[in-house]
Amino acid sequence: MEKLVIATRKSKLAIWQSEYVKQELQKHYPSLEIELQEFSTKGDKILDVPLAKIGGKGLFTKELEVAMLEGNAHLAVHSLKDVPTQFEPGLQLAAVTKRFDPRDAFLSEKYTSLEELPNGAVVGTTSLRRRMELKLLRPDITLKDLRGNINTRIAKLKAGEYDAIILAATGVQKLQIEDEVKYFLPLSTDKMIPSMGQATLGIETTDNKEIVELVSVLNDENAHIESTIERSFVDTLQGGCQVPIGVKATIMDENSVRVQAVVGMPDGSEYIEEDITADIEEYKILGQNLAQTFIDQGAKELLEKAEKVAFK
Structure with missing residues (x-):
């Protein structure tokens, strides 16, 4: 193979993740040309409705899967937490990368922690899991939907729409924007249990044996064991x-x-x-x-x- 095409979403985080996989692959295959092809997914376009009401996280993978099945791309890089546990015929999870920081994180311009939030404080998240876990920790807080990419969510926090927001720590860390918010505090998994596969990158490919073997060099054994348990x-x-x-x-x-x-x-x-x-x-x-x-x-x-x- 002379050229490998990676399908990716257009968000800064998605590009970072695809570039990371590209660089890791080029360490193993320095002569291989690798190109990123950008797509907008339905999940990126619909920002005013909670994901649960429009079909779930598969909305972030569908267009990339179509590109692979139609022969326009060889693989796609996803946040593994966004990857459904069942795949369309002809597609598979070929590798999972080494796990980054799996924790959720508390971000605020005013308060240092969840515990410091006043009664009735407005906390931003659309994730039903985070909503549940926040209510178990602080039943008195007010939850408000929060959609958009990481930068958009942080901008809304800084504009005063929320007292605090909850994001995946790894996304903020990858983009190196921790300092854009006054208080950034990763939360222990003893406090908030993450989503399956959170902070792991999943590499999805077609059933093409050459492609599967090519990306298998990136499979991390520990991440494979942990994500197998979680996804099962x-x-x-x-x-x-x-x-x-x-x-x-x-x-x-x-x-x-x-x-x-x-x-x-x-x-x-x-x-x-x-x-x-x-x-x-x-x-x-x-x-x-x-x-x-x-x-x-x-x-x-x-x-x-x-x-x-x-x-x-």
Whole structure:
């Protein structure tokens, strides 16, 4: 192969991620020409409606997948948290990169932490998972929808539309814009459990064996183990981004892995939470088994209720 085309969204973060993968690939294949081809996705264009009401996070991947299936691109780089657990025929998750900072982050111009926020403070997020976890931590705060790219969201915070906002720490860190906000505080996973795959890049390709083998050099074993557990958990629960699910697998040592998980209602009124440590050799079935524990406690019924609320 002489030239490789990467399909990417046009946002600054998406470009950063695609450039990162390009640079990593060129370390292994210095003579290979690699080109980025930019696309606007439906999720980028519709900014006034919560994702849950317009189809979920697959809205950020569809146009890129079409480009690959039509032969206009060879691979696409996604934030793994945006990648559905099931793929269109002819497509697959070929590699996951080394994980960056998986935590959510608190950003504010006025307050140093969630704990310092006054009663009724306005916090920006559209994520149903973050809404649920924020309400569990601070039931008194007021939640307000927040869409747009990272720079747009921060601009809204600085304009005084919110007392604080919650973003993925990794996005702010990659763009090196932590200093644009007075207070930037990553939150421990003991406080807020992230989305499946958060801070990992997923490389999606067609079933072309040459392309799959080419990108396999970027697959990180630890990220693969953690994301396999997380994605299996969500897949078994049959939960998309339109329902509140947090799950984070963390390799503790060569023998064990910790899995934190939570599902519930967007307002935090009902939830199920588990925190387990298991044998790392069981990682292929661990997510499914943990999900079954949740199902036995009524998780599917709870998520059905949450989904109805999300689509109101």
